[in-house]
Each structure stands twice: as C-alpha cells, then as structure tokens.
Amino acid sequence: xxxxxxxxxxxxxxxxxxxxxxxxxxxxxxxxxxxxxxxxxxxxxxxxxxxxxxxxxxxxxxxxxxxxxxxxxxxxxxxxxxxxxxxxxxxxxxxxxxxxxxxxxxxxxxxxxxxxxxxxxxxxxxxxxxxxxxxxxxxxxxxxxxxxxxxxxxxxxxxxxxxxxx
Amino acid sequence: xxxxxxxxxxxxxxxxxxxxxxxxxxxxxxxxxxxxxxxxxxxxxxxxxxxxxxxxxxxxxxxxxxxxxxxxxxxxxxxxxxxxxxxxxxxxxxxxxxxxxxxxxxxxxxxxxxxxxxxxxxxxxxxxxxxxxxxxxxxxxxxxxxxxxxxxxxxxxxxxxxxxxxxxxxxxxxxxxxxxxxxxxxxxxxxxxxxxxxxxxxxxxxxxxxxxxxxxxxxxxxxxxxxxxxxxxxxxxxxxxxxxxxxxxxxxxxxxxxxxxxxxxxxxxxxxxxxxxxxxxxxxxxxxxxxxxxxxxxxxxxxxxxxxxxxxxxxxxxxxxxxxxxxxxxxxxxxxxxxxxxxxxxxxxxxxxxxxxxxxxxxxxxxxxxxxxxxxxxxxxxxxxxxxxxx
Numbered sequence: 001x002x003x004x005x006x007x008x009x010x011x012x013x014x015x016x017x018x019x020x021x022x023x024x025x026x027x028x029x030x031x032x033x034x035x036x037x038x039x040x041x042x043x044x045x046x047x048x049x050x051x052x053x054x055x056x057x058x059x060x061x062x063x064x065x066x067x068x069x070x071x072x073x074x075x076x077x078x079x080x081x082x083x084x085x086x087x088x089x090x091x092x093x094x095x096x097x098x099x100x101x102x103x104x105x106x107x108x109x110x111x112x113x114x115x116x117x118x119x120x121x122x123x124x125x126x127x128x129x130x131x132x133x134x135x136x137x138x139x140x141x142x143x144x145x146x147x148x149x150x151x152x153x154x155x156x157x158x159x160x161x162x163x164x165x166x
Numbered sequence: 167x168x169x170x171x172x173x174x175x176x177x178x179x180x181x182x183x184x185x186x187x188x189x190x191x192x193x194x195x196x197x198x199x200x201x202x203x204x205x206x207x208x209x210x211x212x213x214x215x216x217x218x219x220x221x222x223x224x225x226x227x228x229x230x231x232x233x234x235x236x237x238x239x240x241x242x243x244x245x246x247x248x249x250x251x252x253x254x255x256x257x258x259x260x261x262x263x264x265x266x267x268x269x270x271x272x273x274x275x276x277x278x279x280x281x282x283x284x285x286x287x288x289x290x291x292x293x294x295x296x297x298x299x300x301x302x303x304x305x306x307x308x309x310x311x312x313x314x315x316x317x318x319x320x321x322x323x324x325x326x327x328x329x330x331x332x333x334x335x336x337x338x339x340x341x342x343x344x345x346x347x348x349x350x351x352x353x354x355x356x357x358x359x360x361x362x363x364x365x366x367x368x369x370x371x372x373x374x375x376x377x378x379x380x381x382x383x384x385x386x387x388x389x390x391x392x393x394x395x396x397x398x399x400x401x402x403x404x405x406x407x408x409x410x411x412x413x414x415x416x417x418x419x420x421x422x423x424x425x426x427x428x429x430x431x432x433x434x435x436x437x438x439x440x441x442x443x444x445x446x447x448x449x450x451x452x453x454x455x456x457x458x459x460x461x462x463x464x465x466x467x468x469x470x471x472x473x474x475x476x477x478x479x480x481x482x483x484x485x486x487x488x489x490x491x492x493x494x495x496x497x498x499x500x501x502x503x504x505x506x507x508x509x510x511x512x513x514x515x516x517x518x519x520x521x522x523x524x525x526x527x528x529x530x531x532x533x534x535x536x537x538x539x540x541x542x543x544x545x546x547x548x549x550x551x552x553x554x555x556x557x
Contacts (some may be wrong), residue, residue: 003485024261025263026317027261027264030264030310030314032308037307049294049295049296049299049300050296053196053296053299054303056303056304056306056307057299057302057303057306060303060306060307060310061303061306061307061339062306062310062336064310065309065310065313065332065336068310068313068317069329069332072317072325072329123358124295125295125296125299126295126355126356139492
C-alpha cells in the first residue's frame with residue numbers, strides 16, 4: 001500500500017461522497033466523473049492497463065456525458081427548492097449496505113479460494129485481446145448482439161411518433 | 167554524424183540527466199520530456215495561428231496581420247501579451263468553480279495526448295503497450311470539459327454550443343476509432359512505436375506506409391474527416407459557429423482563459439494530426455529510402471505541419487455544414503464506410519501477397535463509395551428544410 005494508493009482512494013472516495021452530498025445535480029454528475037477517474041487511475045496503478053483505459057473511455061467519455069445529457073434534457077439543471085433527496089433514503093441505505101456487505105464478503109473470501117497467489121499476475125492488453133477473440137468469442141458476440149438489440153430498441157422508443165405527424 | 171543528428175534530443179536529455187545524482191535520474195528523464203513537450207507545442211501553436219491568419223488572408227484576398235514585426239511575424243507574441251493582461255470577466259450567474267476548471271481540464275487532457283506520440287526514433291515520453299487506447303481514452307475526456315464550459319457559463323449560446331460540440335464529438339469518435347482499428351488489425355499492435363516500425367520498410371526505395379494500400383487510403387480519408395469533426399474545425403465548426411452562436415461554448419470566457427481554449431483546440435489538432443501521421447503516414451519514417459539520413463523528428467514535424475496546412479486550406483475552402491447534415495454524414499456515410507474498411511483490411515490480410523488483393527480491395531471500396539454516395543444523394547430532396555421538433 002503506497003502513498004499513491006491512498007491519494008487515489010482518497011480522490012475516489014471524495015468524488016463519490018461529493019456525488020451524493022452536493023445539491024446541484026450537474027455538480028453531482030461531475031463529482032461522479034471524478035470518482036470514475038480515480039477508479040481508472042487505481043486500475044492503472046495496479047498495472048491493469050486495459051481496465052483503466054476502458055474505464056476512462058467508457059465511463060468518462062460516454063457514461064458521464066450520457067448522465068449530464070439526461071439531466072439537461074429531462075428537467076433542467078435547476079435544483080428544486082426542497083432538495084433532491086428521496087423520502088425513502090433509509091431503504092436506499094439498507095440496499096446499499098447489503099450490496100456492500102456482499103461485495104466485501106466476496107473480496108474477503110477470495111484469499112481463501114486462491115491461497116497461493118504470490119506473484120503479481122501480469123496481463124497485457126494483447127493477452128486480453130487474444131482471449132476475447134479466441135476462447136471467449138461466443139460470449140463476446142452474444143453481448144454484442146444484446147447491446148445492438150438494446151440500442152435499436154432505444155432508438156425505436158425514442159423515435160415513436162403519431163401517424164401523420166410531421 | 168547522421169546518428170547524432172537523429173538522436174540529438176535524446177542525447178541532450180541523457181547529457182543533462184548525467185549531471186544529476188543517480189536517485190533523481192528516472193524522475194529527471196520524465197520531467198525533461200514533459201518540459202520538451204510543454205515548450206515545443208505551444209511554440210508550434212503560435213506559429214500555426216500566424217500561419218492560419220496569413221493563409222486565410224491570402225485565400226480571402228486580404229493581407230492578414232502585417233503590423234507587428236516584419237510581415238507580422240511577431241503577432242503571436244503581441245496576442246499572448248494581450249491575452250495575459252486582459253481582464254478576466256466571469257459572469258455573475260456563472261458557476262464559478264466549474265467555469266474556472268473547464269479550460270484547465272481541456273488543456274491538461276490535450277497535453278496528455280502527446281505523452282504517447284512517437285516524435286522521432288526513440289523520442290516518445292511513455293512507450294506503453296496500449297498507447298493508441300490511451301490516446302483515445304484521453305481524447306474522450308475533453309468532451310466533458312466542453313460541456314463544463316458551456317453549462318457553467320449560464321448563457322444560451324454557450325450551452326447550445328456545448329451540446330452541439332458534445333453530440334458531434336461523440337458521433338465522430340466512433341468512425342475515428344474504427345478507422346484506426348484497421349491499422350491495429352494489420353500491424354497487430356496497439357503500440358504507436360510498433361505501428362511506426364511496421365511501416366518503416368522500403369521496397370524499390372518507396373516506403374510501406376499504410377496510406378499506400380487501398381484500405382489505408384480509405385482509412386486515412388475517413389480518419390481525416392472524423393478528426394476534423396473531432397477538433398471542431400471547419401467545415402464541422404458548428405459548436406463555435408460565429409454567425410449563429412457568437413463563439414459557442416467559450417462565449418463567456420475572456421482574457422487568458424479564452425487563450426487556454428484556443429490553445430487546447432490547437433493542441434488537440436496537433437495531437438490528432440500526429441496520431442494520423444503515425445497511423446497512416448509512417449510517423450517519423452522518411453518518404454524515400456535515399457532520404458533516411460534526414461533526422462526522424464524533422465519528418466515527423468513536417469508531416470504534422472503539412473496536416474495543419476491542410477486543415478487551414480480546408481477551412482478556407484469549404485462552407486460550414488448544417489447540424490442535420492453533420493449527423494447524417496457521420497452515421498449514414500462515414501460509419502458504414504469505416505465498418506466496410508475493417509472488413510476490407512481483414513480481406514487484405516488473408517488474400518496474401520500479389521496483385522489480386524489490390525484489385526479486390528480497391529474494387530470493393532470504390533463500389534461502396536460510389537453506391538453509397540448515389541443512394542444518399544437520391545434520398546436528398548432539395549428545397550425548404552422540414553423541422554422535426556422545432557415547428
């Protein structure tokens with residue numbers, strides 16, 4: 001655990017906290033982007049190049065943009081007077097705690113399942129590409145098909161217009 | 167002597183680092199590389215702004231800047247001093263923090279792109295395995311800074327410009343990535359250094375650049391279109407169209423922040439041209455075998471400046487597109503052609519050596535280009551525009 005790790009995890013946590021505590025919705029989205037960037041840098045500091053770059057490309061390049069577009073196109077960036085907090089926050093807290101508990105349990109169990117991992121595994125982008133294109137090509141294609149179907153569905157839902165309308 | 171000329175910057179770096187204690191050396195190597203990049207590209211920025219103003223002036227039958235220094239060559243210095251001394255005005259209703267951060271994020275992201283660019287033999291700051299992926303990941307994050315600038319200004323022109331800019335950059339990012347994937351498929355590497363090395367061979371004194379293959383030529387044209395749109399240059403400069411949006415997403419910026427936006431835009435142009443030259447024009451390799459004695463960095467920067475001149479030429483020549491034309495062009499013409507180009511690149515790889523692959527690949531691309539152009543034009547009915555949402 002180096003200084004870099006603590007700096008990056010501090011950045012990620014601060015971004016995540018800001019994302020849930022800030023009042024303005026666009027500020028929340030931007031803070032969430034900071035958390036994404038922190039996660040990407042954490043991946044890179046663990047020498048996981050592909051995961052890190054994919055995180056930047058997908059989450060900062062696409063998901064964050066999608067989030068801000070959704071905020072701006074739906075109800076504007078104006079913050080409502082009574083705050084943006086839901087009335088069901090205890091329920092949300094319970095669900096979040098449950099998810100966190102499951103994840104924490106899984107991470108802690110991994111030490112017992114893989115007891116002899118002493119050397120740091122080095123996985124290059126080349127190896128990931130080869131694996132995706134040979135062994136895991138069928139799952140990859142199924143995911144691609146699913147996403148294409150979802151995208152076409154989204155376009156059809158968005159383009160729905162009445163007959164005879166301009 | 168030739169070797170020394172070629173490696174002069176690398177040797178200079180080693181010489182300077184040699185004076186430092188051993189513990190500091192790895193750190194100093196990186197710092198020197200960063201200092202080099204941060205010094206060279208803003209210099210090129212000043213040069214190319216002057217070139218652009220002069221060149222556009224010639225194309226539009228006027229003189230361009232000619233008051234500061236002989237032939238106006240000191241104009242960039244005057245502009246720099248002016249932008250440093252101007253008052254920095256932040257609108258009262260603007261979101262101060264985001265308004266302040268936006269130009270910084272843009273310039274930092276633009277500078278990061280140069281980290282993986284091989285500017286000469288052994289002249290790359292970070293030689294990583296997935297440098298092309300790194301470049302596109304960094305490029306994707308500039309969109310957010312444009313959004314930040316437009317949204318935080320609380321100005322309808324800024325917001326409209328930002329929305330246009332982000333929509334356009336997301337749309338053209340897909341063909342940009344797809345057209346470079348063809349190069350990755352053929353060279354079998356995501357590393358820009360290895361992509362240049364794969365092109366640095368000669369047959370009969372002519373180089374093996376990817377632009378001299380059917381798929382490479384098509385890929386280069388598609389890349390050039392997509393990169394023009396990605397850097398918001400004319401004819402794709404709708405996000406900052408002066409006649410409609412004042413200055414688009416940086417309308418409310420003044421003083422040095424405005425200069426930072428200007429710098430960020432030019433830096434993006436340099437790095438995207440550099441990547442284009444690396445992918446399709448052989449990076450730092452010489453155009454003829456008998457010219458290999460010229461230092462590699464001279465070739466790289468010549469190719470870079472040549473692309474900048476083409477950018478300026480296109481800006482002086484073509485009118486601006488309309489928003490619906492821009493989107494239709496991206497999704498209905500450029501994207502299908504890049505997909506087809508991927509297929510053709512695969513075909514090129516598996517048809518083996520010989521003249522067969524030249525004929526087959528060129529024929530497929532030409533037929534597709536002509537057919538898609540014809541079909542697209544047939545659907546195009548000229549006349550008053552019908553608006554889908556705005557009536």
